[in-house]
Amino acid sequence: MNLMSHSSDKQNALILWFDEITLEDVPLVGGKNASLGEMYSRLSSKGIKVPHGFATTTKAYRFFLSENKIEGEISHILSELNPHDLESLREKGRKIRSLIIDCPLPKELEKEILDAYSQLSKEANLKAVDVAVRSSATAEDLPGASFAGQQETYLNIRGKDNLLYSIKKCFASLFTDRAISYRTDMGFEHSKVALSVGVQRMVRSDLACSGVMFSIDTESGFSNAVLINASYGLGENIVQGIVNPDEYYVFKPTLMKGYKPILQKRLGGKEIKLVYDIGGEKIVKNVPVPPEERKKFSLTEQEILTLARWACIVEEHYSELKGSFTPMDMEWAKDGLTGELFMLQARPETVYRGQLRNYIEFYRLKGKGRVLVEGRSVGDKIAHGKIKVIRNIGQIDQFKEGEILVTEKTDPDWEPIMKKAKAIVTNRGGRTCHAAIVSRELGVPAIVGTENATEILKDGMTVTVSCAEGEIGKVYEDEIPFEIEKVNLKEIPRPRTKIMMNVGNPEEAFELSFLPNDGVGLAREEFILTNYVRIHPMALVHFDKLREGEDKEKIKTMTENYPRKTDFFVEKLAEGIGMIAAAFYPKDVIVRLSDFKTNEYANLIGGADFEPQERNPMIGFRGASRYYNPRYQEGFALECQAIKKVRESFGLVNLKVMVPVVRTVEEAKKVIAEMEKNGLKKGENGLEIYMMCEIPSNVILAEEFCELFDGFSIGSNDLTQLVLGLDRDSEIVAYLYDERNEAVKRMISSVIKTAKMKKRKIGICGEAPSNYPEFAEFLVKEGIDSLSLSADAIIKTTLNILQLEKTLFG
Structure with missing residues (x-):
């Protein structure tokens, strides 16, 4: 297949095939082509598919310059460059590019390129195969210098003349205005940067989809997630920001154990797609995407998981080669003729690579x-x-x-x-x-x-x-x-008392996970229901009973891509909970079952048709009383399905469950039985079930509740309200509301002692410990296991607790 034997001297080659190239060949073929060769020659055995091709070497580029005797002229043009004078930059760049385009390729180089192209066409059983012609510079993808898109790529190139011209245009693109400016700012000498050109068989993604992916979250630097962007057609539209793509997050640790942890699927606009311009004047063109296709995800779940596995394999391979963690930035495509997925490029990610979150x-x-x-x-x-x-x-x-x-x-x-x-x-x-x-x-x-x-x-x-x-x-x-x-994260040791976090917004979870913490003591479903789901679960279960009107039309639109309307609720709730559980994995994440009051449930789409009117919703139909009641029982089943999906399909068994507003022991038994009926059996696969301790009856009957639950989380807000018999939302009696009241403290002290006696975990998820240092001191002295706080109180409270423990325990 190859035009030169593997024993030939690579240093003198003008052309190298991908199976002859490894990552060690960056000086010969630049970063992108070396990476393509590395994947083609060493990762194909692990299932990763890379379209075949070849690369002109940097020797070929320098041969082109020397044969045409233009090196000196290029240096002269750049000698008085001021990269911040945009007019001067444009003029000098234009001169150099014209100079290169006007020069012929040396005959020896031209012959090797055309022979290789013929060989590639023959492999495809075609007279002239369509190829992508990509630039690959020797200074690419270095730490702190990504050179993102600095040189050109030409797609859908067919025929020998077009190929030769495209290669010269790639050579010339080493001197685009942006490339000259970027090299100057990064301190690279122009004469020391050389260009290789990759010629790779085109994947017919114009008939399917393509995109980019990162083996790290690009916003937070969270390293346990793969981020995939996908859109219809050729991938340039995503890179150039022309379309808003679909977006997917996949959790790496459980993916590689055989689970299916697609944490999030976000539908993009995908208004246009880049396709071949068959018979037209241009090589490619943008065309509108039909509205019905825009509303569908461009990848199947199996394809999402395959790409994510490839990202993990590539990252692991590069990390081993480099001797340190190396997150990757990759491009992929799906062939519309065969349905196959291909990896097109892989390079080290340049923003978070090598960074330590100190x-x-x-x-x-x-x-x-x-x-x-x-x-x-x-x-x-x-x-x-x-x-x-x-x-x-x-x-x-x-x-x-x-x-x-x-x-x-x-x-x-x-x-x-x-x-x-x-x-x-x-x-x-x-x-x-x-x-x-x-x-x-x-x-x-x-x-x-x-x-x-x-x-x-x-x-x-x-x-x-x-x-x-x-x-x-x-x-x-x-x-x-x-x-x-x-x-400074390095300066904060861990206290004996666990400092956990209250998290509601899944979008903040990856970033918050970098704070010093012992997990999540309270993951609230309410934010997820309001912002991710937005639809009342009973409106999905009994859609046919919903009144005709705006809400019903909204639900039709929002759920049209789902086989069953209830699948929408389960998937969206699972995604929200899963993002939080994944962010803090393998630490405990305790999700509290939905704790909306009836007036809040009624605000969800379709909710008004299923919620009763209550004079005092705060102490009405909320928490545990809903879960076994026929008014909400089927909606609760969907909540259980979502949690089960996070634990069993995503593999996030660090997720625990907490039941709010449990008024009686009999009610507790009913809820536990309802959960078991819906696949959440206490103790199975390590499932722990906690309860909120927020009602005086929870304290008085704590021993009985200990027989049913694995632990407690004290809800100091509601407990204070009910112990003192006041409405905490009333400004008239607000001055009386204080967690430090002796009656409240005695209740808390009592339940901590009972939990310790019964060997049950007990924490608190109110803000009182961060608002009042003396209250935190009281809790630590009483022997509470954990404090769960809002993110902005974590650092301050951790430092206070460390000082307190030093005073108390030495």
């Missing part, structure tokens, strides 16, 4: 404002500044240092001004588009996929760009003050 920064807004636009947040920072809308590349010289860049999308040509931006906001793109990748490298906040930022935001407006509020980034009107808390 410290963490928290950005927090200190005020409120009017939200102007929203999109996907990139990073977790906040910035103030004045808006500058740049609609096309011809306007970039109008951009000034410190402004906020607002545009349709970015590509590598925009990098000279992206470096000057305080923040970046785009209409298009997902979290793996060009704007997102470069923003992460630069450390500036970005919001992508807003759809209408260029219309809403006007030049000169002062705004606050916030990426510190979870997955949704927001642009606020005016300058809103914010604070930054920087915490």
Whole structure:
């Protein structure tokens, strides 16, 4: 198959086939092609498929320059370069590119390229195979320098003349404006960077889908998740931020044990797709995606899992080669003719690779404002500044240092001004588009996929760009003050008392997992139900009984891709709970069953038809009393199915369950029986069931409850309210509400003693320990096992508890 034998001297080769190339050959074929060869030659046996191809070597590139005697002229043109003078940069780049394009390829090189192309076509049983022609520079993908998209790629190239011309264009792309500017800023000498060109058989993803994936979460640096982006057609649209793709998260540790842990599936817009321009003037073109296809996920669950496994295999292979953890940035495609998946590229991820999370920064807004636009947040920072809308590349010289860049999308040509931006906001793109990748490298906040930022935001407006509020980034009107808390994680030892976390928002879980913690003492379903599910479960179980109207139409639309409407509830709730359980795996994560009051349940879509009217919902039909009641029993079954899916399908057996508002021992028995009926049997596969201790009867009958549950979490808010007999929401009697009241403390002391006597775990999930240091001291003295707190109280309370334990125990 090969035109040169494997024993030949690679150093003198002008062409190398992928099966002759390994990662050691970066000086010969650049980062991308060396990586392709590494996967083709060493990972095919592990199931990873890479389209075959060959690469011109860096010797071929230098041979081209020397035969045409243009090295000196290129150096002369660049000798007086000021990379920040955009007009000068454009002119010098244009001159060099024209110079290269106008030169012929040496005959010897041309022959080797054409012979290799003929061989590749013969393997495909075609007269002329379609190929992708990709640039691969020797300075690519170094730590802190990704060179993302710096050189060109040409797709759907067919025929010898087209191939030769595309290779010359790749050579010339080493001197695009952005590549010259980037090398100068990164300190690379232009003359020492050489180019290899990969010629790879095209995968017909124009008939299916393609995308990118990372073996790490690109926002937080959480290393146990694979992030996959996918859209219809050729993959350039995702990289360039032209489409908002589908997004999937897969949990690595249990995936490789045989589970199916797809933590999240988010449907993207996928409005257009890049396809072959058969018979047209252009090589590829964008066409609209039919509305019915946009509403469907572009990958099946099995394909998602296959890609995620490949990501794990590639990451493990590169980590072993490099001797340290090496997260990977990969491109993949699905062939629409054969249905096969292929890996197209793999390179080390450049933002988080080699970083140790020794410290963490928290950005927090200190005020409120009017939200102007929203999109996907990139990073977790906040910035103030004045808006500058740049609609096309011809306007970039109008951009000034410190402004906020607002545009349709970015590509590598925009990098000279992206470096000057305080923040970046785009209409298009997902979290793996060009704007997102470069923003992460630069450390500036970005919001992508807003759809209408260029219309809403006007030049000169002062705004606050916030990426510190979870997955949704927001642009606020005016300058809103914010604070930054920087915490050195290495300086905080663990106290004897466990410090756990209260977590409601799954989108924050990966980032929060880096805080010093002992797991999650309270994962609330309520946030997930409100923001992920949004539909009342009984409205899905009894959809036919729902009144005709807006709610019914919304439910039809939201559930149209699901075989059964109830599957929507189970999947969305499982995804939300699963994200939290995965973030803190293998530490305990205790999820509390739904604890909405009837008026809150009624606010869910379709909820008003299934909820009774109560005068005092706070002490009405809530918590355990709902789960076995025919009014909600079938809805509770769906909650149980979601939790079972997280534990059994995702493999997240660190998930425990907690029952709220258990009023009597008989009620506790009914709920436990209902859970077992729905597949959640206490003790099976390590399942522990806890109860909230928030009612005086829970304390008085603690010994009896100990016979039924594995532990307790004290809900100090409700317990204080019911011990003191007051409505904590009433401003008239609010001054009486205090967890430090002696009656409340005696109740807490009593239940801790009983739990200890019965060898049951006991913690607290209220904010009192962080609000009142003396209350925390009381709890530690009483011997409580754990405190579960909101994230912003974790550090302060941990330090207080460490000092307290030192005083108490030495």
